[in-house]
Amino acid sequence: MGPAVGRHRHRLSVLGTRAGLTLVALVPLAFLAVFFAWPVLGMLTRGFLPEGELDPSAVGDVLGRERTLRVLVFTVVMAAAGSALSLLLGLPLAYVLYRLRFPGRGLARAVVVMPFVLPTVVVGVMFRSLLAPSGPLGFLGLDGHWLPILLAFVFFNLGVVVRTVGGMWEGLDPRREESAAVLGATPWQVWRTVTLPALAPAIVSAGTLVFLFCSTAFGVVLTLGGLRYGTIESEIYLLTTAFLDLRGAAVLSVLQLLAVVAMLAVASRTRARREQALRRVGDAARHPRRGDIPVLVVSGLVLAFVLAPVANLVWRSLATPSGLGLGNYRALTDPGATPALRVSVTEAVGNSLRTAVDATLLAVVLGVCVAVVVSRRPRRPWARRLVSGLDGAFMLPLGISAVTVGFGFLITLDRPPLDLRTSPVLVPIAQAIVALPLVVRTLTPVLRSVDPRLRQAAAALGANPLRAAWTVEAPVVRRPLLAATGFAFAVSLGEFGATAFLARPDRPTVPVIIYQLVSRPGAENLGMALAASVVLSVLTVTVMALVERLRVGSVGTF
Amino acid sequence: MLLVKDLTVRFGETVAVDDVTLELPRGQVLAVLGPSGCGKSTLLRAIAGLEHLDDGTVSVDGQDLAGVPTHKRGFALMFQDGQLFQHLSVGDNIAYPLRLRGVPAARRRARVTELLELVGLPGYADRRPATLSGGEQQRVALARSLAAEPRLLLLDEPLSALDRSLRERLAADLREILVATGTTALFVTHDHDEAFTIADQVAVMFRGRVVQQGPTLEVWRSPVDEEVARFLGYRRVFTGDAARVLLRAAGLPEADRVALRRSGVWVDSDGPLWATVRHTVAVADAQRVTLEVDGVGELDGLANQSRHLDPGDRVRVMVDRYNIVAL
Numbered sequence: 001m002g003p004a005v006g007r008h009r010h011r012l013s014v015l016g017t018r019a020g021l022t023l024v025a026l027v028p029l030a031f032l033a034v035f036f037a038w039p040v041l042g043m044l045t046r047g048f049l050p051e052g053e054l055d056p057s058a059v060g061d062v063l064g065r066e067r068t069l070r071v072l073v074f075t076v077v078m079a080a081a082g083s084a085l086s087l088l089l090g091l092p093l094a095y096v097l098y099r100l101r102f103p104g105r106g107l108a109r110a111v112v113v114m115p116f117v118l119p120t121v122v123v124g125v126m127f128r129s130l131l132a133p134s135g136p137l138g139f140l141g142l143d144g145h146w147l148p149i150l151l152a153f154v155f156f157n158l159g160v161v162v163r164t165v166g167g168m169w170e171g172l173d174p175r176r177e178e179s180a181a182v183l184g185a186t187p188w189q190v191w192r193t194v195t196l197p198a199l200a201p202a203i204v205s206a207g208t209l210v211f212l213f214c215s216t217a218f219g220v221v222l223t224l225g226g227l228r229y230g231t232i233e234s235e236i237y238l239l240t241t242a243f244l245d246l247r248g249a250a251v252l253s254v255l256q257l258l259a260v261v262a263m264l265a266v267a268s269r270t271r272a273r274r275e276q277a278l279r280r281v282g283d284a285a286r287h288p289r290r291g292d293i294p295v296l297v298v299s300g301l302v303l304a305f306v307l308a309p310v311a312n313l314v315w316r317s318l319a320t321p322s323g324l325g326l327g328n329y330r331a332l333t334d335p336g337a338t339p340a341l342r343v344s345v346t347e348a349v350g351n352s353l354r355t356a357v358d359a360t361l362l363a364v365v366l367g368v369c370v371a372v373v374v375s376r377r378p379r380r381p382w383a384r385r386l387v388s389g390l391d392g393a394f395m396l397p398l399g400i401s402a403v404t405v406g407f408g409f410l411i412t413l414d415r416p417p418l419d420l421r422t423s424p425v426l427v428p429i430a431q432a433i434v435a436l437p438l439v440v441r442t443l444t445p446v447l448r449s450v451d452p453r454l455r456q457a458a459a460a461l462g463a464n465p466l467r468a469a470w471t472v473e474a475p476v477v478r479r480p481l482l483a484a485t486g487f488a489f490a491v492s493l494g495e496f497g498a499t500a501f502l503a504r505p506d507r508p509t510v511p512v513i514i515y516q517l518v519s520r521p522g523a524e525n526l527g528m529a530l531a532a533s534v535v536l537s538v539l540t541v542t543v544m545a546l547v548e549r550l551r552v553g554s555v556g557t558f
Numbered sequence: 559m560l561l562v563k564d565l566t567v568r569f570g571e572t573v574a575v576d577d578v579t580l581e582l583p584r585g586q587v588l589a590v591l592g593p594s595g596c597g598k599s600t601l602l603r604a605i606a607g608l609e610h611l612d613d614g615t616v617s618v619d620g621q622d623l624a625g626v627p628t629h630k631r632g633f634a635l636m637f638q639d640g641q642l643f644q645h646l647s648v649g650d651n652i653a654y655p656l657r658l659r660g661v662p663a664a665r666r667r668a669r670v671t672e673l674l675e676l677v678g679l680p681g682y683a684d685r686r687p688a689t690l691s692g693g694e695q696q697r698v699a700l701a702r703s704l705a706a707e708p709r710l711l712l713l714d715e716p717l718s719a720l721d722r723s724l725r726e727r728l729a730a731d732l733r734e735i736l737v738a739t740g741t742t743a744l745f746v747t748h749d750h751d752e753a754f755t756i757a758d759q760v761a762v763m764f765r766g767r768v769v770q771q772g773p774t775l776e777v778w779r780s781p782v783d784e785e786v787a788r789f790l791g792y793r794r795v796f797t798g799d800a801a802r803v804l805l806r807a808a809g810l811p812e813a814d815r816v817a818l819r820r821s822g823v824w825v826d827s828d829g830p831l832w833a834t835v836r837h838t839v840a841v842a843d844a845q846r847v848t849l850e851v852d853g854v855g856e857l858d859g860l861a862n863q864s865r866h867l868d869p870g871d872r873v874r875v876m877v878d879r880y881n882i883v884a885l
Contacts, residue, residue, distance in 0.1 A: 182635035
């Protein structure tokens with residue numbers, strides 16, 4: 001075989017790999033195009049081109065409304081306050097949970113992350129039952145106030161801060177701080193001049209993320225804010241469902257999209273810096289000292305703040321007109337328990353589980369494809385830009401209003417070539433779209449951390465590209481993949497924004513049922529909502545506890 | 559001067575530092591030399607106030623440091639990987655302790671320039687730590703440590719992360735800089751060459767205890783026991799008749815037990831002993847040989863390169879009295 005033939009073969013194999021990767025990229029891209037871009041565009045077209053013609057006055061018209069302005073201001077202010085407060089309370093907790101060693105630390109870490117995976121509707125119900133006039137904190141008169149929304153934001157996002165910042169803090173070499181201390185820096189100076197700058201990327205990235213989650217929050221705002229307080233997301237929902245104002249909804253959607261893209265850009269910039277800067281050391285945690293007492297007290301209070309709504313929820317779900325008992329739970333199995341529902345809650349649980357399984361499967365298969373492509377580090381600049389562009393594209397569902405997606409499905413997938421209006425696949429597909437970014441974000445850093453020389457070594461030993469990936473990457477990815485699966489499952493179980501639109505009345509999921517129950521008056525409806533919330537929480541927390549046991553450092557790192 | 563008295567640090571059941579007493583006169587450099595895990599780093603951290611003392615005292619110039627927090631001790635600490643602050647430039651790293659002390663900016667700049675000059679990195683003030691090589695980072699870390707003229711400079715394996723040739727050069731520079739600035743320094747290392755290049759005094763530490771302490775040459779020449787001897791690079795230990803044969807060949811008084819370095823045995827046509835060559839390896843400046851010495855046994859030695867030796871050759875051997883020690 002001459003050298004020319006050898007080179008030719010080499011070129012063929014390179015082409016083969018490239019074709020394979022392109023194919024792997026095309027599948028999720030096609031999915032995203034059909035089930036994300038098209039519905040969203042459809043929704044936007046319907047808003048901006050009501051008569052088939054561009055109507056630019058709509059933008060000014062919608063933005064000029066006093067209510068729009070109020071919603072915008074409220075969204076931004078609440079999201080900013082929510083992220084600031086989450087950071088303020090999350091930092092001491094991150095220190096305690098990742099830099100100190102004490103019995104029960106693992107449990108405390110799980111408690112802090114739990115709210116993040118709780119379905120948003122459940123969080124709303126929790127705070128309402130805590131602050132309602134009849135609740136234990138009812139005397140504060142905060143029912144219907146904006147403060148519970150803020151507290152719910154913090155409750156929900158504390159885990160994001162603790163995980164993101166704690167994960168980085170854990171890897172910081174304490175000797176850098178010790179160097180500063182020996183050179184004469186007081187503990188406060190050490191924190192300000194050494195620790196804080198080192199943590200800055202994680203803090204910025206956690207802050208951006210929390211801001212993102214707060215400003216697109218839906219279930220919490222809808223259950224706690226009612227008609228009075230709304231964020232852009234809940235306003236989009238109200239405009240489309242209650243007022244049928246598609247124009248207004250479209251304008252707000254675009255506005256939200258722009259803001260989200262901007263924030264994702266910030267987040268990805270700090271992420272790149274963080275991956276670079278992270279040189280991990282072993283477990284640097286130490287036993288608490290006397291100087292740690294203030295921060296321990298603060299952390300204890302924060303943990304209590306996290307646990308109080310949960311404990312209250314469980315407690316109140318057991319309260320029935322005839323004293324403590326399982327009455328509310330028994331009612332869950334009875335299809336005729338309340339006129340508010342068409343099916344029993346147990347049936348809804350079945351629906352939820354079935355949809356979540358389908359959605360998880362979809363999200364994981366697509367997520368693996370995306371992660372494999374996105375984790376490549378091509379040498380050519382254009383290819384690198386392409387990869388990072390893809391990375392960004394698959395993050396978009398995180399920021400597009402789930403409501404927009406849901407409504408987009410309804411108005412675009414209702415006629416040939418794709419008439420899915422009555423198809424049961426609609427809900428799982430929407431949920432998969434929501435869960436996809438989380439799967440990608442869990443797998444990509446792991447795949448990126450694999451030294452490409454390992455793959456080259458395998459190839460040099462005679463492994464073809466597939467075989468090399470199987471030998472080198474599969475073992476590294478197994479646990480993160482399991483974790484991502486669990487995470488996707490938990491998120492699908494709790495998904496509300498898109499599901500609220502798409503679930504057919506005779507096949508509701510549990511979050512939908514909970515919302516239906518709390519939006520009707522009546523003690524037995526509330527009792528059942530609480531009981532159903534407990535059931536759903538137990539389901540998601542169990543899944544997440546299993547995930548946590550896998551000890552994957554980067555579940556949903558952004 | 560630094561005085562450490564009866565210092566003990568325990569981690570649960572294990573005693574990391576066991577009743578250590580050390581004295582370090584002002585302006586001198588003391589090396590604490592020991593294998594990894596012997597407790598030397600813990601001793602250093604305890605002196606810095608970073609570990610809790612279970613017993614004993616640390617005092618400087620007669621002032622007991624119990625209850626004085628780390629940042630008020632007026633020390634500096636340099637780690638093996640420098641631990642530069644990545645978010646600050648080289649100049650700002652060096653100026654860090656000065657800034658803490660409220661030194662005005664103009665004086666800080668002047669001092670940074672002076673220190674960069676001293677450590678051989680003039681013009682590096684605006685560089686980022688991440689752009690420096692390992693050796694350069696260590697030089698910057700040294701400059702930062704010296705910036706505030708610490709009462710005591712603590713160095714934790716300062717050269718271990720560097721490659722061999724760089725380590726030797728930096729060790730010599732470090733010695734020169736410490737002497738030039740009159741810095742009192744305590745450094746811990748597992749490398750005896752490093753200790754002997756840099757230190758005036760050496761304390762050898764095993765299993766949490768200091769087993770020998772004294773001026774560098776004295777410790778080098780007369781290790782107190784076999785374990786210390788082996789740690790200091792004495793490769794072979796002989797007892798009984800073999801010991802007596804070797805000592806007689808070196809012209810030293812008889813003893814029951816000797817330790818030898820490789821450089822204690824030379825192939826030399828005027829040597830008093832006979833040996834058979836077993837194995838040779840050529841290195842740049844000599845031949846390393848394994849010898850079967852008559853009446854002694856197997857020994858490591860050196861030969862110059864005048865004649866190539868082969869296994870089986872019979873040669874005469876001399877013993878260098880400065881590289882053999884009676885125990």
